[in-house]
Amino acid sequence: MRRSEFTRAVDAEFGARAASVVADLTLGGVGHRTAAEALADGVDPRDVWLALCVEADVPESRRHGVGMREPRR
Template identity: 45%
Template sequence: MRNREFWQLVDEVFGPTYGRTLAADQVLSALGDRTVEQSIEDGVEPREVWHALCDAMDVPDAQRWGHDVNRQAPPPR
């Protein structure tokens, strides 16, 4: 998963406003007590960040991949 794909999924799954706010403010223990933005900036793989965010927000697997039915899901952790 590329950064561009990651941010596209954030916007699709959480909404552009809430998703970006969530990424800036939500501290996740699975990411070493960093926010989503800090983790991406620190070089954590977007796939790992995506799974940590979805796990923390209890996003069901069926809803994690946005609106594109042809999009391949990032491999599991």
């Protein structure tokens, strides 16, 4: 997952709250850092996305593939 895909996934899942969730929610899965801190520290965006999904109780059906670019035609 690229950083841009992470951003699209967070926006799609959390809407207007996306920026706040990334900046404020502490994620146990990435060392009790916020998503913003984990990304700044070089943690893979997919690992941050999955930790965010766990912490925010995002259903498994919405954890994979969200935020991915549409295939080229």
